[in-house]
Amino acid sequence: MNATLSNMATGLLAATEEGEAASNPIIPEWNEVIWGSAAFVILFLVMWKLALPPIRRAMEARTERIQGDLDGAATARSEAEDLRTQYDVRLAEANAEAARIIEEARAAAETVRQERLAAIEPEIAERRAQAEADITAARARAMAEVRADITSIAVGAAEQVVMASIDEAAHARLIENYIERVGN
Numbered sequence: 001m002n003a004t005l006s007n008m009a010t011g012l013l014a015a016t017e018e019g020e021a022a023s024n025p026i027i028p029e030w031n032e033v034i035w036g037s038a039a040f041v042i043l044f045l046v047m048w049k050l051a052l053p054p055i056r057r058a059m060e061a062r063t064e065r066i067q068g069d070l071d072g073a074a075t076a077r078s079e080a081e082d083l084r085t086q087y088d089v090r091l092a093e094a095n096a097e098a099a100r101i102i103e104e105a106r107a108a109a110e111t112v113r114q115e116r117l118a119a120i121e122p123e124i125a126e127r128r129a130q131a132e133a134d135i136t137a138a139r140a141r142a143m144a145e146v147r148a149d150i151t152s153i154a155v156g157a158a159e160q161v162v163m164a165s166i167d168e169a170a171h172a173r174l175i176e177n178y179i180e181r182v183g184n
Contacts, residue, residue, distance in 0.1 A: 147176075147179055150175065151176070154174075154178070155168065155175065
């Protein structure tokens with residue numbers, strides 16, 4: 001690398017020794033500035049006429065496409081909100097219909113229950129009356145059996161106590177009178 005630097009330094013010294021003035025690398029010469037400016041103006045005009053209109057159209061098309069996409073998204077959003085509102089309304093209607101159906105089913109079940117109770121009520125009353133009649137008859141039979149047993153016991157006891165010969169009809173009357181007095 002030292003060799004390269006020394007070669008460059010030798011080249012610069014040789015150029016200055018020959019008597020030529022060294023040109024400034026930062027400031028260009030005037031003919032380069034004129035030709036560079038002319039090339040810039042020509043290139044600028046060509047770009048202005050040929051490249052700028054397609055770039056503007058592309059930018060406008062992009063802007064329109066983005067705006068269309070935004071408008072489409074807004075439309076889709078409003079449609080989605082409308083659909084959701086419709087869905088919510090239908091859901092509320094379905095819930096109301098379900099509640100109504102359930103209430104109708106409860107009312108129908110209550111009606112059926114009342115009808116069945118009304119249909120069974122005469123049978124229950126008949127069975128109750130039959131049971132009461134059976135109880136009354138059983139009570140009467142039991143009382144008759146008790147009276148008969150008491151009568152026969154009393155007759156037997158009276159025969160042994162009195163040891164007299166009283167006819168059985170008179171004994172029965174005495175016992176009946178006794179039972180009635182005890183029963184009252």
